[in-house]
Amino acid sequence: MRLLENALESGKFGVTVEMAPPKGYDFSEQMEAAELLKGKVHGVNVTDMQSACLKATSLGLCIKLKQAGLEPIIQMTGRDRSRMAIMGEMFSAAAFGIDTMLALTGDHPVVGDCSQSKPVYDLDSVGILNMLSTMEATGMDCGGNEIPGGAPKFYKGAVVTPVYEPQILQINKLRQKVDAGAQYIQTQGIFDLESMKRFMDAVDKANIKTHIMAGIIPLKAAGMAKYMNENVPGIAVPQDMIDKLAAAAAEGKEKGVKGLPTKLGIEMAAELIAKIKDEGICDGVHIMAIGAEKNVPAILEKAGLSI
């Protein structure tokens, strides 16, 4: 189907949403959210044990989503798999009609919930992209052996962190990812347009040609924003957003109404998306609702976005 590729490569504004597989084997919550997203996004990007916390694999939920009629994007990190395991997983993905992928290095097991697990990192994000690009170009596997029936082809993506000091290191790595075959790029969550604009200027100055999708994290509470600012690398929620969320919580408490900060978070995310699209700042958005995927249709509607 290659919905995301078709959208981005034809100049349309790309919209993807992130979804995490469950810890365990009950996929019902994910599948319920998926039903709400059907026809509203170009892809559902399925995480590969994000934050190094044990979940069902990306491929598992991708297959379920594909069977339910959605467009899954398989995330592939180098944390838990050697190059052989990655390539084998990609063969399996292709067999189920999964044709879009996102390559990441992966968070270290030490920061996750199974910290005794051995990190692999045979290949990093650049290495994964290089391996797949070489496979596609030559029809050979990672050992240089011919792949009977030919190599599967993927629309390949990678990630970048716009708020990063020194920025040149991110720009340099972005160039390596694009050179290695990344055709689209998702950013870490951004919250203000100015820092995103500065990043896009740096990408332009570096003459890097790719499709960039701004990462959008709908905030649910002031505490969540503060926590992310303190603990998540590359996240910088402006203070006025935090203040507004705190004010919404206070207002809700006063009036006895629940969910006002979440509602405000949805509005702020929608506003940011609409501005990004209207001002043509980048080529799309990638929404990371962190378990609240059911809110994504409301965000898209408020942003006036349809695919």
Add this chain to the structure above:
Amino acid sequence: MIITQKKPIEELMAMLEGATKIALLGCGSCATACATGGEKELKEMTAYLESHGKKVVATAMSDYCCMNMSTKTCMKKLAAAQPDAVVCMSCGDGVQVAAKHIGVPVYPSNNTMFLGESVRLGLFEEACHLCGNCVLGTTGGICPISRCAKSLVNGPCGGQKNGKCEVNPENDCAWIMIYHKLEELGQLEKLTQTRPDKGYADVSYPRTINIRGKK
């Protein structure tokens, strides 16, 4: 050098259960520098064992426990005292060399931690992963294989905060260190060089290097 750390003494005593006559082998190189197997530690170990029901029947110091020639002579001396067991106070390599040259068990008193440097007295940092294909010429003399928790060779991940590593905030991000060093050296263009994948076929262990031309 090889950085070693003393095992908990209870662990060693459990290994020595049933053995009364003990011989000790110290190491004059890395383990001396790490204060885990020098003359001083040999004396301390002797005193400890003697006060815990063991008899230390012989001690020896090998200049380098890892060198067969040096250690073989020491082991002959220790064997002559007919010990029930030998405690080797070196790195894991020294223990293995010692064990080759005696017919009684050789037990390690240390854990072998890493290849690194003595930053100052008592402070050791890991600096080399023995990857077999050195990249230091392109990274300002700072090793990303050992200094980056993910051994990344193509630049940093997104996980640093204020220049510190997400895996251990006590550690500096290797790639930010490399960036600053290359900037200082006027070699920032080296950052943009793609490092070809080294692969792992050449580092399958155990590795052997033979520059003799014969065995």
